[in-house]
């Protein structure tokens with residue numbers, strides 16, 4: 013009898029599988045990348061710029077932005093611009109998205125790589141739990157506000173940098189702010205990533221026929237700065253133990269390049285990829301009722317609609 017690996021556990025294999033590559037040129041394309049000062053987003057900016065894409069970064073730290081801009085322009089002779097927004101503040105995200113669409117009438121690719129993992133429950137100035145705000149609500153808002161430009165620029169692509177960590181936890185629509193349950197870093201991270209996936213499916217539905225695709229991806233378990241905001245013990249464990257099991261984030265940049273450019277993905281939308289391999293997400297991220305609920309709540313929480321639905 014041949015043993016068939018259960019579909020739900022394929023994520024254990026897919027990350028180790030031979031990955032796909034794209035030789036499509038991105039010369040002259042405009043790619044907007046949030047979280048491009050570090051890790052996965054930085055590597056994505058590098059692979060795309062190396063192929064001739066112009067890069068618009070959306071980042072919170074001006075000094076880091078200047079350094080990455082200078083580096084990319086020097087290495088690849090492309091045009092690089094940046095907009096400043098702290099993704100824990102939805103007003104700043106809205107302002108940056110509006111400024112981007114005012115300045116750039118054409119966007120070929122949007123990559124949201126901004127993300128955090130926090131072992132402590134923290135609220136932003138508007139009382140929204142920080143991980144949910146940064147990982148999900150702000151990336152949802154950025155995406156929604158750039159959609160008109162992306163539709164006008166179609167064919168165009170959106171890649172949400174998600175995580176296998178969505179498997180850690182589903183999302184509770186009646187407790188998005190962790191007031192009723194015990195908060196842990198892994199649970200809030202999983203919940204934020206599940207929320208993002210649910211909205212990716214909904215956005216893919218809404219975008220049918222527009223020429224804009226949206227997919228989510230896990231960038232691999234890679235050595236980046238994620239988690240460095242946590243306490244000293246966490247950081248010690250991360251750098252002395254966890255890092256030994258993690259890979260070079262260049263694999264994330266290469267996978268995002270594939271998802272942003274490969275011809276065979278021209279019409280592929282509403283999918284989850286483990287690096288470059290399409291994979292079935294956790295069951296809790298595929299609930300159609302929850303998809304609608306979380307999408308509607310995200311619209312309200314980001315201020316995109318005013319009244320309760």
Ligand SMILES: NC(=O)c1ccc[n+]([C@@H]2O[C@H](COP(=O)([O-])OP(=O)(O)OC[C@H]3O[C@@H](n4cnc5c(N)ncnc54)[C@H](OP(=O)(O)O)[C@@H]3O)[C@@H](O)[C@H]2O)c1
Nearest residue numbers: 047049050051052072098099126127175233234236237238
């Ligand atoms: N590393 C992994 O193994 C792994 C695995 C699965 C999924 N991911 C996902 O990959 C994405 C990128 O993470 P990473 O591993 O590359 O981590 P990283 O090196 O810490 O990069 C995160 C990026 O997000 C930015 N950022 C964080 N909080 C922000 C805020 N409030 N406002 C604006 N920008 C903010 C950071 O800016 P600064 O440079 O200013 O800090 C940085 O550019 C995340 O969505 C993460 O969930 C990573």
